[in-house]
Amino acid sequence: MPATSNPNGHFTGHAIAVDVVLLTILGGTLKLLLVKREQAPYRGAWALPGGLVSPEESVDDAALRELQEETNIGNIYLEQLYTFGEPNRDPRGRVITVAYYALVNWQQFQLKARQRVTEASWFPVKRLPPLAFDHRRIVDYALERLRNKINYTTVGFQLLSRQFTLTELQGSYEVILGQRLDKRNFRRKMLQLGILKGTRDFKANGRQRPARLYTFTEPKVIKLQEKGIIVPY
Amino acid sequence: MPATSNPNGHFTGHAIAVDVVLLTILGGTLKLLLVKREQAPYRGAWALPGGLVSPEESVDDAALRELQEETNIGNIYLEQLYTFGEPNRDPRGRVITVAYYALVNWQQFQLKARQRVTEASWFPVKRLPPLAFDHRRIVDYALERLRNKINYTTVGFQLLSRQFTLTELQGSYEVILGQRLDKRNFRRKMLQLGILKGTRDFKANGRQRPARLYTFTEPKVIKLQEKGIIVPY
DNA sequence: TGACAAAGTGTACGGGATACACTATATTTT
DNA sequence: AAAATATAGTGTATCCCGTACACTTTGTCA
Structure with missing residues (x-):
């Protein structure tokens, strides 16, 4: 004791x-x-x-x-x-x-x-x-908090590399939320938030058209966290 | 030690x-x-x-x-x-x-x-x-959390008696948020959330028209907390 | 009965969430 | 070199909700 x-x-x-x-x-x-x-x-x-x-x-x-x-x-x-x-x-x-x-x-x-x-x-x-x-309980609590938090913060970005495609970003949101998101709405929303910057690089993923790589622009994030980010769907 | x-x-x-x-x-x-x-x-x-x-x-x-x-x-x-x-x-x-x-x-x-x-x-x-x-720091943290939380939960109701007028409810939101809210928008929003139930009682506050008293309907709150309550303004 | 003061009510506008399907293009295969 | 492949990338119409804004109603008290 x-x-x-x-x-x-x-x-x-x-x-x-x-x-x-x-x-x-x-x-x-x-x-x-x-x-x-x-x-x-x-x-x-x-x-x-x-x-x-x-x-x-x-x-x-x-x-x-x-x-x-x-x-x-x-x-x-x-x-x-x-x-x-x-x-x-x-x-x-x-x-x-x-x-x-x-x-x-x-x-x-x-x-x-x-x-x-x-x-x-x-x-x-x-x-x-x-x-x-009681670690199972702690994990459940964390998952609940995460699913909640992804709607108004940028946690979804922490899962990605410094450069990422929009499809990868969408994938991280889908995995956390456990549901599919619409590609067009997701992209429009993310781009209009103004926290992404397109690079000149592309990522080739096999035999399809390569996808543009983006980076995350830190400075603008603080303002957004005040307003709250709402993810489509 | x-x-x-x-x-x-x-x-x-x-x-x-x-x-x-x-x-x-x-x-x-x-x-x-x-x-x-x-x-x-x-x-x-x-x-x-x-x-x-x-x-x-x-x-x-x-x-x-x-x-x-x-x-x-x-x-x-x-x-x-x-x-x-x-x-x-x-x-x-x-x-x-x-x-x-x-x-x-x-x-x-x-x-x-x-x-x-x-x-x-x-x-x-x-x-x-x-x-x-460091209690000052703790208080500041609590106030910040509160101002955030009032936007998506029903914390504003805890400040009131079991029966309350819509003006009192609006007042509690205004005090926490530190800003005035529009009366019509606030009422429409609160009533359409479906968590308030009008009673047959009125509260006389001096020499004006008395205000209807409302109660809070617990059961519906859980669903709302999932969706998130957005307060007008 | 008239003054008072808060209660209570409606509408128009704009922006964003939602639903939905086709074209573009680098790569690989034949 | 042409065709097949598979993901990248894009636009529009609708609806709901947040926002802005001002007048009428009504119980009380002088």
Whole structure:
């Protein structure tokens, strides 16, 4: 039991953990990064990357550090999701966890993952194995938040490379929302938002007409987030 | 210092606190409930109601309990806001705080608040005194979230009594958004949402024509939250 | 009974969400 | 070199909703 009191009785010790819901698109489906637990409890079970917060670091930093340590991925923007504070969510005793989530482009991540410490793997969110602790609940919460958030922010872009085609962008929205979108309406909407800039490059995808590559123009995003982006359909 | 490790070295103790941003409308302005600190640090300063989480209770329960203890207000819905986890936000040592917020109807609260333990008072959010710890930052964050949330949820209703006039409802939206709304558009929008039910009662407000009282029809709200409520203007 | 003050009501305009199908073109195959 | 392929890329009509805007109604109180 971790709970302790210091001499003056004003503080009670709790263990604080962080857990990271990291999502990507791979093969046209949304996938979640899981690591295999090497210690009890739930030894051998799949779990979210994460671990305990050290006394000297911020909670945000702990999330980044754990992700770095367990999956060798770093330098990404983690958004705080929710804090889960039920007394019995960890069989070892009282552990409160602060959950984070992020979307990453799989290709960029793949490179960094070569020399991993922990066994890690991507699972389609529609077919997850049994998860340790209450991690399933955390994942469900993250997915719900994501589907909501894609309607008024630019999270859909985090899944793509720096340059991307409009078809790829539409695909990331479709995977997150779980529904098909109309090509003409989607393109008109995205282009008129003014956050995309066409490049002179094209992407050849086999034996069809190559598609123009676009980039994301950061500066205009802030204003949009105030107004709220509404995606077609 | 509260930080401790247990024998096996796997757990590190942290103090977990909760803080509650409780808002109401009083005299046409948005007000925040603050309590006067009776102990060091920041003794005598105004602070958010809150305190440390006990080992046996959930974080949500702790927020409700602290609010009950310090202000004698209970039985309200607290929404989790954000977890603040910087290492040096409390001069006593490492304290991570989970912030909550809620809107209440002042008249209902007033009754309950008569017999308070701690000195507490409502302050207009535009003229707050210096606050203890990083509570100012927490308040600012709550206000930002609230202004955002009122556009797609029904938080504006929590400020009112069970029966209310459309003018009162509009007033609560105006106070939160900090801008005037058009009466005709506001009424049309609210009525067509289908979440209001007119009663046969009227509220006489002096020497004008009395206004019809409405109630809020809970069941339809869930569907609306999926679609998102857009308030006129 | 007349003044008061807030309650309550309608319409015109513009923009954007929606529905819907064909042409353009680089690549690969024959 | 011509034909087949498969995705890229494009326009229009409709409808709903957000917006702007001002006068009439009515219970109360002097």
